[in-house]
Amino acid sequence: MSDSEDESDIQYVPFNQREEWKDVVPIPQDDGPHPVCVIAYTDQFSDTLNYFRAILKKDERSPRALEISKEVIALNPANYTAWYFRRNVLEALKSDLTEELAYVSKVGNSNPKNYQIWFHRRWVVEHLKDYSHELSYCAKQVEGDSKNYHAWAHRQWAIQMNGQWEGELDYISQLLTEDVRNNSAWNQRYFVITKNRAIPLTDDVIRREIDYAFSYMQKAPNNQSSWTYMKGLFLNRPYNSIPEFKQRIEEAKSKYVANAHAATLYLDILEKEATKESLEAADKVLDDLIKHLDTLHSKYWIWKKENVARLMQPQ
């Protein structure tokens, strides 16, 4: 259950044996008269937290306060109070944040999904005004877990803060070549083309993106990610803004006969067209989905059929 990675190479010494802590009276945890969910803390854990509580109460912002926050974090990296306190101490001491970046990188490598560590990293990087390590750090985490949610959110943050758009589309292509089903990478591509103001979403760009999605789709037609991406390209523009798209999807639907994704994208095109003919065609696609292509989601498709029927009624 616990992550027992020890960040410090220093052997633990009980605090009452440490000369530099002689003046501190430890404060035991007060769970109240009727404790519940009582954790069987190790002696080291209790001892460290008792002394931390004393420092916290005094709001002491000293080198030893910095040191003890590190020990608390090593025992429980999710102790957000310790991280918050540590930031206050770093500010008061005007500490070298380059060292802090090295520290938070080390702890982050052992705890790649910890919220506090990622936020602390953002804080350090912002104060250092040095974003130069962020993309490689995120890439390293993604190498270990290609869909690490925190890593991708951090990457987006760093790019937006620093305008480091260049090379991002190539990086994404590399990841999709490794795993075409990496939905986080697809999401990142969408982020880049919509947020990078240097890429206005012209018809040409949309066509390029459609071709891109098609090329990956053809390798693995049952991969939902590529189809959803294509649909996403038309979030803020009508399907007929790219006139050949409907036919391309219709052809794909004929080619990949058992593929629910092709059918559902085609369905969306027909629904948005909203003519008598297109809605009748949509109704037929829905029947296909219900009966053969996507029977698991049939309750949903039946509901959609009702919606389409309502649209077909005269105004």
Add this chain to the structure above:
Amino acid sequence: SVWNMEDDGFPSHTSDEQKRCETRIQRERNKVVDLNQSLTLSREKHVAFLKKGFQTLSSGYQSLDASRPWLCYWILHSLDLLEDLPSNIGDVVFFLAQCQHPDGGFGGGPGQVPHLAPTYAAVNALLICGTEEAFNVINREKLYAFLLSVKQPDGSYIMHVNGEVDIRGVYCALSVATLLNVMTPALIENTGEWIGRCQSYEGGIGGEPGSEAHGGLSFCGLASLVLANQTQAIDLHRFIDWAVHRQMMMEGGFQGRTNKLVDSCYSFWQGGVYPLLDHLMLSPPPSHSDGDFLYIQRKLQEYILLCCQDISGGLKDKPGKSRDYYHSCYALSGLSSSQNNPRCAATLLGPPSNLLVTLIIPSIHLSQPPIHPVHNIRAVRATAALAHFSKLAPINF
């Protein structure tokens, strides 16, 4: 149609993982000798596991030392759904009083700074306890001040002072504000728009604008919009389209994101949006054989019952994982949610004893908001709290 992962002869890490998972699940299914027995919810075993955790936890739980109100809530809510609360439930009031911060809100343990997540958990746990003492422990004025201190001008919330922005924070803040009758316009200023920006091109909602659509965060987003009465801030049809496709073909349970694995906790995070959508009049036609919601409720239940019950009690993510209190809470919450329909009889897989208490009050379904599926505590707990706190003066600032 075929119910297993189709890798088109072009395997990748994602498809390999999915196939491994399906194989493991199939193994569980093949083990079944007596289906009725296997589909039985092992109430006594789960209760024993939960009640033990309410008393003591091993040193392995040090990693949750900043989440003890969560442990209280996960355990008490699970026991409440199983209708077997601990006899010493009143003790939780004393403990959570120690977790309440003088500046308002609750921390993850005594002496910890206030944080929206343990605040949400502590309030829910106190409301499950439901006594006058439990209600009176909460310092509403200070709690409101804490909520204001973490509210951001762009509509989002940070989890604690000098902490991270995350849509979970919005849900935690609005949930407690509603239950405790401290909701004001200031708490939801620009919040609808911010959540709208978190809706990704896939239709689901992510943790921040630009982030990938995710089950837990989507629940938080939609529930927040229901509480703020701003559901028009997202495109609900795109949301439903994404949500529905998160039910896994072979496993029956839900995945959290496209192309990721099934996990029993999404039984609530994903499954739990359907009662909310139902409240927004987005439901299948009546008299469908599998309940009032837009997903296959029976298949979800089959996954939870057959694959996620630990032999020693407690529930787990998927076969091969360890049981824990978080998954016990959300698997059971999802089970309850999938069983209890607002308008028709229960959708029940397995023996009658499997039926958990409802999170919904059917008779008031259409005239009142689904306050209980929003907060994920039992209907009776939420209504008792709302009755109590609505009599208290709203906060004036």
